[in-house]
Amino acid sequence: MPGSRDLDPSSSPRALLGAELRHAREKAGLSQEELGQRLFVSGSFIGQLEAGTRRLQAEYARLLDEELGTGDFFSRNRGAAAKSKYPEHFAEAAEAEARATAIREFASMLIPGLLQTPAYARAVCRAYQPTAPDEEIEKRVATRMERTHILDDPTKPLLWAVIDESALRRVTGGPHVMAEALRHIIDLARRSRTIVQVLPFDAGAHPAMQGCVKLMDFTDAPPLAYLEGVGTGRLDDDPATVAEYRFYYEFLAASALSPKKSLALLEAMTQDYDHEEHA
Template identity: 80%
Template sequence: MAGPKDLDPSSSPRALLGAELRHAREKAGLSQEELGQRLFVSGSFVGQLEAGTRRMQPEYARLLDEVLGTEDFFRRNCGASAKSKYREHFAEAAEAEARCTAIRQYASMLIPGLLQTPAYARSVCRAYQPTAPDDVIEELVKGRMERTRILADPTTPMLWTVVDEAALRRVTGSRAVMGEALRHIADLARRSRVLVQVLPFDAGAHPAMQGSIKLMDFDDAPALVYLEGVDTGRLEDDPASVARYRLYYELLTSSALPREKSLVLIEAMAQDYAHEEQS
């Protein structure tokens, strides 16, 4: 396995913890695979901890202190790296998303978070929490919009999404909200900032009918896949699992409309929403 690149310890608590873990592991004369065996995890999992793409959980911090002889260093410091403004089941995925170089995502029932507008995000958050105070909803929307800042870079990460036609036709918020949301996606695609394909209804059955898939690639760590359900989600780093979901994604792209036809459809639907709203 290629060694991780140097990290800037001042960039974040997690980067500092990852740099210290790498230093302690190398000082102990252990490879990532050897340390992983002692923690009952994969070597790639250790690599992700060192690269800062995965959060260090207290149980692993305790084992690391025991195996590497670091007294209670990792136990004392893992709490700082675990703080997040995102919900617990999504926090690790959101933080990995901000560090990756490529994202390939299939969305089944809603527009992916990175492509959402504030109005669309507000409608989704309100649907999730219909009795929440407005300030709670606005805080959730703020967090979601902060994630979209990664698209301010003109090239990284590469974002390739396959959006199910159902997500585009489900009126979320209002027709005006949907029209704005689809125009936003079309604008990103026209500027070549994202790659978008639509999986039409007539594509029939496919391997991701029961959920969504997000594959994330990194320069300095193994790939991850994030699988999300209703108020739940999990990251997987097992190479066989990642490979299986990558195959699923490739099958989805082969069944989806080509990018130009997808863009034409999205723009036509946006126009239809605008006309319906005026009527």
């Protein structure tokens, strides 16, 4: 049985809980697939719990305690690992994003969160919550900007974004905010920190017109797909489903402008927003 002490929230509780799960599983002589069968989940789901890329929900914590004979250890300690600064529907995806080695994202209606500027994020948060106090908006903006720090590393994770032209044409926060937002994307692309492609209007219909798709790869866990809508989100680890969305992403990338032509379009749009602002 894992140690009797509660996990320390200041010491990466998700990672500690995952390590304890792996220890308890191996002590019970079970593979990830075998334990998954007992919980009616996939072996990859158990692997993601052990790697810390998935949150341990209450029902699974209870079942783990029963199957592994760990008393109430996982039920008692899951609370420390479940705390998050993000909305419930996005918390698990945000935490997985921070551990990913590669992120591929298609954005249909707005600039992806990892590429946003504070002013653009502020306009988006205000649109989501038009009656919220300024303090709440600033708190959400700070949380969103904190996510972007994963790009401080010059090489990882790989970030490849395909952005629908509609997201770049929608004037969010005004021409000045849009010009600044596009300059930020251009800077990241010029520094080879991210790959950016624009899916133009003339590409026509495509398989992801109803929402965004985010694919995440990890060194120590199976890949994940995240689908997001208005106030909702779903993280999927089913290999067939992830493969299907990966095909969608590859189709979108093939239909989009090349990185070089995308950069030229972004620069032209930035000039247009500058002229509009001055006018």
